[in-house]
Amino acid sequence: MKEIVRVAGGQGFWGDSLDAPRRQVEGGPVDYLMLDYLAEVTMSILQKQKERDPSLGYARDFVDAVESVLPAVTDHGVKIIANAGGVNPPACAAAIRKLAESRSVSEKVKIAVVTGDDLLGRLDELIAAGHSLSNMDTGEPLTTICDRVLSANAYIGSTPIVEGLDRGANIVITGRSTDTALTMAPLRYEFGWRPTDWDRLAAGIVAGHIIECGAQCSGGNCLYDWRSIPDLANVGYPIADGKPDGSFVITKHPGTGGRVSVPSVTEQLVYEMGDPHEYITPDVIADFTSIHLRDAGENRVEVSGVKGHPPTDKLKVSIAYRAGFKAVGSLVYAWPDALDKAKLADRVLRERLDRLGLRFDQILTEYVGHSATHGILVARDAGAGAGNAHSRDIPEVQLRIGVRADDRAAVERFTREIAPLVLNGPPSVTGFAGGRPKVEEIVAYWPALVDKRVVTTSVEIV
Amino acid sequence: MRVRLLQLAHARSGDKGDTANVGLIALRPEWFPLLRREVTIERVTNHFDGVITGAVERFDLPNLNALNFLLHGALDGGGTLSLKTDAQGKVFSTALLRMRIDVPDEEARQLGINPEVTES
Numbered sequence: 001m002k003e004i005v006r007v008a009g010g011q012g013f014w015g016d017s018l019d020a021p022r023r024q025v026e027g028g029p030v031d032y033l034m035l036d037y038l039a040e041v042t043m044s045i046l047q048k049q050k051e052r053d054p055s056l057g058y059a060r061d062f063v064d065a066v067e068s069v070l071p072a073v074t075d076h077g078v079k080i081i082a083n084a085g086g087v088n089p090p091a092c093a094a095a096i097r098k099l100a101e102s103r104s105v106s107e108k109v110k111i112a113v114v115t116g117d118d119l120l121g122r123l124d125e126l127i128a129a130g131h132s133l134s135n136m137d138t139g140e141p142l143t144t145i146c147d148r149v150l151s152a153n154a155y156i157g158s159t160p161i162v163e164g165l166d167r168g169a170n171i172v173i174t175g176r177s178t179d180t181a182l183t184m185a186p187l188r189y190e191f192g193w194r195p196t197d198w199d200r201l202a203a204g205i206v207a208g209h210i211i212e213c214g215a216q217c218s219g220g221n222c223l224y225d226w227r228s229i230p231d232l233a234n235v236g237y238p239i240a241d242g243k244p245d246g247s248f249v250i251t252k253h254p255g256t257g258g259r260v261s262v263p264s265v266t267e268q269l270v271y272e273m274g275d276p277h278e279y280i281t282p283d284v285i286a287d288f289t290s291i292h293l294r295d296a297g298e299n300r301v302e303v304s305g306v307k308g309h310p311p312t313d314k315l316k317v318s319i320a321y322r323a324g325f326k327a328v329g330s331l332v333y334a335w336p337d338a339l340d341k342a343k344l345a346d347r348v349l350r351e352r353l354d355r356l357g358l359r360f361d362q363i364l365t366e367y368v369g370h371s372a373t374h375g376i377l378v379a380r381d382a383g384a385g386a387g388n389a390h391s392r393d394i395p396e397v398q399l400r401i402g403v404r405a406d407d408r409a410a411v412e413r414f415t416r417e418i419a420p421l422v423l424n425g426p427p428s429v430t431g432f433a434g435g436r437p438k439v440e441e442i443v444a445y446w447p448a449l450v451d452k453r454v455v456t457t458s459v460e461i462v
Numbered sequence: 463m464r465v466r467l468l469q470l471a472h473a474r475s476g477d478k479g480d481t482a483n484v485g486l487i488a489l490r491p492e493w494f495p496l497l498r499r500e501v502t503i504e505r506v507t508n509h510f511d512g513v514i515t516g517a518v519e520r521f522d523l524p525n526l527n528a529l530n531f532l533l534h535g536a537l538d539g540g541g542t543l544s545l546k547t548d549a550q551g552k553v554f555s556t557a558l559l560r561m562r563i564d565v566p567d568e569e570a571r572q573l574g575i576n577p578e579v580t581e582s
Binding site: 040041137221223224263266267268269270271272273274275276277288289290291292293305323326328362364366368372373374375376377381400402403404442443444445447 | 472473474475476477478479480483485487489509510512513521522523524525526527528530532538540541542543545546547548553555556557560
C-alpha cells in the first residue's frame, strides 16, 4: 500500500481554467487528477445539448483536458477521475476513446464509465410507485412541474468509482457523482477503506470538499490578508496528500502562486456549508465540527480528526426544469447626481413598460456602484445624511434592470426599451455598447430525495 | 467601544437554493469567544433586516474558530431564478462584516482590539 496518495484538483467547475489540469500533472508528482465539472444547473445545459445531438451532453472541455495530460496518463501512471460525463457518460467515454486512438495510445487507456444516476426517463415510473420527489425546500410535489423537467439525476457516491479503479481503469468518467466522491473514491480504493470505515470515508469527503472548487482553497477568492497573497496569475491548484489513517495534507506544487494556509482552507471549508454536524453524502455523513487543522509548514495544512457517521437511506436528486424567461439590461449614468439620473431612468422605463401593457413576474432594479451588492446596508452603515452626500458625488452608477416572465414576448419587448433611454431619457448616460440584452430561458433547480434502493449504478469498462 | 466585524473576522459565503450561508472566521483564535457571544442570531437578523425575507440560523464550529450563518430568503429566489447581481450570495460575506458590535473597553484592551479607524 502507498503511504501517501496525491489527489490533485484540476477543475472547480465547467468553465474553470483550461490550463489547470496540465499544470497539475506537470508541476510535480501526482497520483490522481480529479476534475469536477458539474454545478447544479450544468446538467440541464448538457441535457439541452444532448437533445440537439445525441452524441453530446457531456463537458466537452474534458476532452481537451485529457489531451493536455495524456502522456502523464499513458506513461506516468496518473489516473483521472471526472464527473465530465454529465447526462451522457458513454458519449464522453467514446470521445476519449477516439482521442486515444488518434494519438495511437489506445491500449494504454482503460476507461470506466459509471451510469445509473440519470432518472429522467424513469420519473413517471417513480412517481407511479409513490416517490413524490417533492421539492426539499418548498415541499411541493414534482407533479406540479413534471411537464417542464429537463433533467433529473441522483447524486451517487464513491462505490462505482472504486469499482472502476479496481477493474483497472486509468480514466473514470461519471455523470452526477457528488463532487466530493471524486476525491474520496481514489483514497478509499488505494487504502482499502471499508464501506463502513465512517471516519476515514468522512475524511476523504472533507478532502474532496476542500479541493473541489479548485484554487478557492489555495489563495483564490481568499479574503484573509488578500493583498499579500503572491502571484495569483500563476495560482497553484490544490493537492490533497492522503494517508491511510484518513489524515491528509492540503498543499500545491512548488513554484506556483497563491497560498495554502489555515485561513485559506478554513474559508473553503465553510463555503456553501449547511449544518456542519451533518454534511450528508451517499457514502457517509461527515461532521465538520470534528475537523482539526494544523499549519504544517509553508503552503501545507494538515487536516485530521474527522468523524463520520452512517449515511441516510436516501439520495439527493438534482432536477432541472424550465421556469420562464429573463433578461437583464444596463446603462451607466455619470456625475453629477449620477444616482438621481439612474433612478429617474428606472421610473421612466417602468412607466413605459406599464403603458405597453407588459406583465412581469418580477422587475428588479439595482444601482451598481451604489447598492447592488449590499443594498440598504450601505445607507444604514453611513447614516442617512452621509449616504445622500456620497450618492450625489459618486462618479458614475450603473442602472441594472432585470425582468422575469413566463411570456417570452414580454421579456423580448423589454430588451428593446433600454436603448431608447440613451436619447429619450435622463442625461449623462453611456455604456450601451454591448447592445440589446439577451433573452435567456430560465432553467431552475428542484432538489429532491429518493430512496437509495431505486437507484442502481453500473460500471462498464470501455 | 464599537468594533466592526471586519476588524475581527474574515468570511466566505455561498448559496444553497434561496439560502445564503456566511462562514464567519475569527482573525485570531482568542477573538472567537467574543464573536460567539456577540454575533447572535438576533443581531444578525437585525443587521439583515430588509435584506433577507427569511430566518437566520447559526451553527458553531469552535474547532475552526468559526460561526456558520444560514440566511434564508436571501437570494431573491436563488440560483437561476434570481435577477440579482449577487444571485449566488458570494458577497454576503462582506455584508456581514459591515456589522458592528460593542466590546467593553477593558476587554478590547486585553484582546488587543483597536478602536475603529473612521474614514474621513
